[in-house]
Amino acid sequence: MKRLFNNYINTFGGLSKEIWWLALIMLVNRAGTMVVPFLSLYLTTNLNFTVSDVGWIMSAFGLGSVVGSWLGGKLTDVIGYYKVMMLSLFTTGLAFIGLQYLQTFNIICLGIFITMILADTFRPAAFVAMSAYSKTENKTRSVTLIRLAINLGFSAGPAIGGIIITNVGYNGLFWLDGITCIAAAFLLIRVLNPKKAKVLDEYKNSNPKSAYSDMPFMIFILAMVLFGIVFLQYFSTMPIYYKNIHLLNEVEIGLLLGLSGLVIFLLEMPIIKWLETKSYSKITLMIQGAILLAISFLVVIVFSWTGVLVIGILLMTFAEMVMFPFSNAFALDRSKRGNQGEYMALYSIAFSISHIFGHNAGMQMTDTLGYNNTWLVMVFLSVVCIILLQWLKHAIKPKINTQLPKKIL
Structure with missing residues (x-):
């Protein structure tokens, strides 16, 4: 059993320190997005929207994700992955806190759309950062470690969110979501500052x-x-x-x-x-x-x-x-x-x-x-x-x- 455990641990060997920090940031960020699994329930029970209304709001959610991903890619190529990730985490935290104060259908659609734009600018930047902090031979395993962190975050988030809703209510959920995103931004500044982090594979094409x-x-x-x-x-x-x-x-x-x-x-x-x-x-x-x-x-x-x-x-x-x-x-x-x-x-x-x-x-x-x-x-x-x-x-x-x-x- 000990040998099996050691072999499992060894599969994580060779990954850079920055990749481990990036995985932790993703874990904090994804555990923090606990509003998402309860969004439809919040809209129908607390705000009394119909299922049809919720469908349109979720469409705004998806469209915001598309725009955010596109914008994140453009900004990453212009100002770099580090600034995009930092700005995305910080502004997403503020957006999550603000969502609880929106009440009408049109305003909520707009709010969700903007929140997802801010949130999903993070994804392309994170992919490029992951590439920069990985050796060529370790890229697939670096992706796997990040996926493990995301899965753990998605598993822990709903469980924590259910406890918060039961004891504090939905307002507490929005506040905690926002605070965890902002905390992830400060963690990023602390551990992945480009001046201190060791970049292993930052690639620039002169004729893209x-x-x-x-x-x-x-x-x-x-x-x-x-x-x-x-x-x-x-x-x-x-x-x-x-x-x-x-x-x-x-x-x-x-x-x-x-x-x-x-x-x-x-x-x-x-x-x-x-x-x-x-x-x-x-x-x-x-x-x-x-x-x-x-x-x-x-x-x-x-x-x-x-x-x-x-x-x-x-x-x-x-x-x-x-x-x-x-x-x-x-x-x-x-x-x-x-x-x-x-x-x-x-x-x-x-x-x-x-x-x-x-x-x-x-x-x-x-x-x-x-x-x-x-x-x-x-x-x-x-x-x-x-x-x-x-x-x-x-x-x-x-x-x-x-x-x-x-x-x-």
């Missing part, structure tokens, strides 16, 4: 290529949008399926979704470390992730046994563990062709678009087509994603063979 004119990268982004739409069903339509078809209660659904987080925490870093020792290319691994996601829906369609839900969630979890670290690392590698902020903004925007369309499309399809037909549509979208990634692999192979290390393929 626009990400929008990089056709293979745009195909990659489309594949990520499709993967995101399918993946997000596990956090919107699938829980309803668990409840209505398999008659699971909220505790059982929570345990099932919690299993995914536990597996990620225990296995993602060792799996990534092992895969990096193999000769698989990044795109090949992304294709395998999309295949696992498609199979996770197929097994649910084919088998009516309730236990198959565990198999489905595990397949989805392994798909996530393979797809996200290697797709992120691929985007970071590709970004050296142009302005890194612009490239990483597009990568962030891909998942913002998935949020805008994925949840709503899944809900509408389950209502009109039924669950199994909806899952078949998700399998089809996964297959399209696989085809796009396969095309991408062949499209860039000749260029990478002559210009970049083979392992990036």
